[in-house]
Amino acid sequence: MLSINMQKHKPLRELVYEELRMLIMTGQIKPGTRMMEIDLAEGMGVSRTPVREAIRQLEKDNLVTIEPRRGAYVSDISATDMEDMLFVREPLEGIATFLATQNMTEDEIRELTDVNRQYEEAFQKGEREKLIKLDTHFHNLIAEGSHNKYLITVLKNLQEQVLRFRYIYFKSGKRAAEVINEHRLILNSMTERKEEDAKRYSIDHIAKLRESIIKEEDFQTKTVR
């Protein structure tokens, strides 16, 4: 029995979904692991139904792969997948930043600046979890600033995939220092409302992320399932 049985307002399937999602995202359940409905259900003290539905939800996030009549497995992300994704994310992040520079209010940009300031703080204190959260938040704010619903969705999805990859394959956080500067460049351009500059710095930022991932070849290249 997991700690799932108190807030009765959310559907069970949601709770199960969030629980599993977190476990997979952070790598606590490893790629390739088979997810059996009964086991999970018993483990969390619910029936198979909500578990099934949660698993289906996870499939859409690319977190599990379902093989008909055989069951669900935690899906793997290869370095190639990662490259593919970052290759797509590059121009999209650029566009989002471009639009955000035009659309965001002074206040919103100030909020963004503040997030980056907090990021620096967290970096100095070495708070790794917080760093991840703040980086995510930074990019989400920009995405939302684009006011383009579809762009927001796709970028969030992409960011999550990257996040998961990093969780699973390298806990380093080497880039944190550089990230601060790269974010600053973007931020300055945004503050001065220089869309083109902001766009360019933003694209650079993702390109560097991509390079850093390609370079670090030291992760297991297991192609489980």
Next chain:
Amino acid sequence: MLSINMQKHKPLRELVYEELRMLIMTGQIKPGTRMMEIDLAEGMGVSRTPVREAIRQLEKDNLVTIEPRRGAYVSDISATDMEDMLFVREPLEGIATFLATQNMTEDEIRELTDVNRQYEEAFQKGEREKLIKLDTHFHNLIAEGSHNKYLITVLKNLQEQVLRFRYIYFKSGKRAAEVINEHRLILNSMTERKEEDAKRYSIDHIAKLRESIIKEEDFQTKTVR
């Protein structure tokens, strides 16, 4: 009882999914329609379970919207949604074409050329259904030619949304003639392996599609659910 009960190799949920999907895509079930599990189940002669799962699948395609404890509705696409999507599709289609120009073999490009030839034929014969299929096929081939898994997924998704929007809101097909030429420009550049040109023409192509959709203001702007 619908015509669903023969091929017993695919899971029921898949069949239900495909059936509903088609009905929604083509506008036979209109945006805002409530989809009640029991009704659908009885209508197709299956139990609620596969229907539920099919509906959840549809949600991920943005074809239905689920409100907890209230049920599922066929979701609507607004012109704004469409603009948002095409705005994102524009650069992505450009990138895909760029990559495809580098990656596709002579044979593959020939196949693409052939699809466009068939398109012209279908246009002369006025076969509307076929036109849609061939256009979809044309763009899918290019997407696949990029060899970028993520790009392929996103582009297919985007194309479907556009397709649905056109199915629902205008049956015209006015652009068919222009499309032929635009495709030709792309094709020629690809054949000559001029990536940059191909990319540019491809972006133009989507831009024109976007304009055509924005112009035609004659669709109902119902914001159901």
Next chain:
DNA sequence: AAGTTGTTTCTTGTATACACAATACAACTC
């Protein structure tokens, strides 16, 4: 010993029953 077939077991797929939230409607109060 290797390969084939039959049987058992495990797990998913589907149907169904029951619980309970949301809504609509009726009766009651002011």
Next chain:
DNA sequence: GAGTTGTATTGTGTATACAAGAAACAACTT
């Protein structure tokens, strides 16, 4: 008559039972 509360109805959420496919293993054949 408007507003409020109680009740019935409807439909989703969850649990569970049963059907059937897939995999593992054993027994048998050659």
